[in-house]
Amino acid sequence: MAANWTLLEYFRNMHAGLATVFAPEDLYIATRMGALNQLNCGTTTLADWCHNNPTPQHNDAAIEGLKASGIRAAYFHGTPKPDPQPGQKPFWEVPHPRRELERLLAAHAGDPLLSIQAAVLGPHYCTLEVALHDFRMARELGLIASLHRGGGPARCPDGWERLEAEGLLGPNINIVHGHALSDAQLERFCALGMSFSAAAESEMSQGHGHPLTGRLRRFGRAPSLGVDRRA
Numbered sequence: 001m002a003a004n005w006t007l008l009e010y011f012r013n014m015h016a017g018l019a020t021v022f023a024p025e026d027l028y029i030a031t032r033m034g035a036l037n038q039l040n041c042g043t044t045t046l047a048d049w050c051h052n053n054p055t056p057q058h059n060d061a062a063i064e065g066l067k068a069s070g071i072r073a074a075y076f077h078g079t080p081k082p083d084p085q086p087g088q089k090p091f092w093e094v095p096h097p098r099r100e101l102e103r104l105l106a107a108h109a110g111d112p113l114l115s116i117q118a119a120v121l122g123p124h125y126c127t128l129e130v131a132l133h134d135f136r137m138a139r140e141l142g143l144i145a146s147l148h149r150g151g152g153p154a155r156c157p158d159g160w161e162r163l164e165a166e167g168l169l170g171p172n173i174n175i176v177h178g179h180a181l182s183d184a185q186l187e188r189f190c191a192l193g194m195s196f197s198a199a200a201e202s203e204m205s206q207g208h209g210h211p212l213t214g215r216l217r218r219f220g221r222a223p224s225l226g227v228d229r230r231a
Helices: 007-015 022-041 055-069 096-107 127-139 159-167 184-190 201-206 213-218
Strands: 047-048 072-077 112-119 145-149 171-178 196-199
Touching: 007 184, 022 047, 022 213, 047 096, 047 112, 055 072, 055 096, 055 112, 072 096, 096 112, 112 127, 127 145, 127 159, 184 213
Parallel strands: 047 072, 072 112, 112 145, 145 171, 171 196
Antiparallel strands: none
8 A cells, every 4th residue: 555655655654644543453463464475475484673563562462463374583673653742752862662672582582483683763763872772782682683774864974983983783783775875884884794684666666766785796795685564
């Protein structure tokens, strides 16, 4: 239903619209059906970048949907992105909820088909203070931190330089999209062991630009492939 939306339309219609009325049961159905469809298409392992999860019950429902499908999955715990309400901090000023991540890690430790990871905002979509908190948290918890990079101007233009200066970039950092990164940044990030994910169809339909695949191949790397959204 979102195949012809631009990125800004997606933010308005999905994050600030439909997502705000999803109950846990809705997320369970969407996640289970999405995972079953992936299995039907031959995909046996996926990363679920879930950020329509305003309550612990939403997280539990999404994870139960993955488990009910039988697929092997990494559940990337994200955070919702509604329009700021009067008196509330906007989402880009709110650190990732460590306590909820720790609860999920404890609840699903040792599961052979499921791992818990972190889908953080990253310096393109949050303040420097939040980015530093989230990257440190992921490293301390031993998690992959996946983040989106692209779509409009960055909220923290020098964020990557600051994060690198703090020694927070490495193999546990995954960048989704990444079109605005310079070749010098890409080469350095590849040398640091960071990974990349391309969602070619949504990137080109939403106006991100051409996928990173060719640029990464020049540095001896290749991205994982994704669809970016289930809407």
